[in-house]
Amino acid sequence: MQDTLQPSPDSNQIQTFLVVDDHEMVLGGTVAALRQHYPNAEVRVAQTASEALTLLNIHSIELVIVDLAMPQSSGEVARTDTGIQLLNQLMNQYPRLNIVVQSAHIRALVRLKFSISTHEGGFTVADKSLPMREMLTKVDWSLQGLIYTPKEMRSGLEMKPEWLEVLNLAFHHGLQDRAIAERMKVSERSVRHYWTKIQDALDVYPDEGINIRIQTEIRAREEGLLD
């Protein structure tokens, strides 16, 4: 990873982000970090689940950064259940929305394992103990459509049949994504998404100097997924 934080390479494109957190100071710090790293981004804020859904209905938003403990509406008590339900609703209504969960309660995400595994947009997790640099890396990854879930949340190595098929077609048959998509009768986008799920399951993430597909193959062989 880079030693100094540079503005995102995509900072020339107008992007709209939504930050959802019921703590004003937390909102302020997160918004400041985002504006520094994405100087051209429009950053909107919401402090309740209801407000977040209203803003998503009105604006075209590329990325949501959401806490888990929050109130449903203004004046109500913040609860982790509310954040979990909001996330589930977001993934149902906006299946390609890029999401970053920034929370001190990230372990509650185990309740959403199934929804996360079928979500088609980026989905990354940033514990609030992470330094700013690492949080912004998770934002970058989510905008790229990648998946990142902390290893402790997973129950061992969980590989779906379609992911194993992708590994087989790519590394035993040498097929590229388009050919894999034709063979599996799915879209090329779906194949790219399978790759993000595979890489998350194998703890393979972008890093300077790393060829991510080769690293994926190495890890798959280490786990005995490829002969």
Place this chain on the structure above:
Amino acid sequence: MKLHHEAEEIRNGLLQESFAVRRGLEVFLESQKRCGHEHSSSAVTVGYDTLQILERFHLTVKAWSDRLSPPYLDDSLPHAIGHLVEGWKTRYPTLSIHLSVPTEWPIEAYSDHRAIVLVLDELFYRSSTEFPTLSAIAIHLYHHNAMGKLSVKLTQSVSPSPEQIQSQALIHLQRVSQGLTMGHCSYRWMGSEMQWELAWNRVPTLGQNVRSKH
């Protein structure tokens, strides 16, 4: 439950404020770096030192909240037990510990999960002190109809002594386990192995594991 509420207050209060202070300082230091002031200002140097202290403070408070209310008790019994076992493995790296848990488990009441994890942790603590030749532990969480079941096999390298077989601590733990879980607990020795079984009625709460609708 009181400890759990205290942990939640820490997570929703002190940890949030700690995050906000840290993030504000990080944004300030980054802006100084971009202006080329990184090495020219003693205030920036103090800022980085302060940031390190704040990061340690945040992690310490987070660990404190985890001690008050162990992770995953609200969300997943398999994960809660898994987290507990990882702690054992770290403290006893030469001990062979095997864990078998299902990937899906309905969310039960926090108090039920806490009782089971508490019993398991106490069983491990008692075993590690009363059985110095303990060599392996195998934990199996499973369900049968409406019953949740926890099976623990403890293996020693030598046969147990009469004192170990009649251990008052284990007898007491057996009674406490039944009281806390309102279930049934038993154990028996087979040679150098002790088989510990706990069974309870599962009462799923409304906070079920959430599934996507599409």
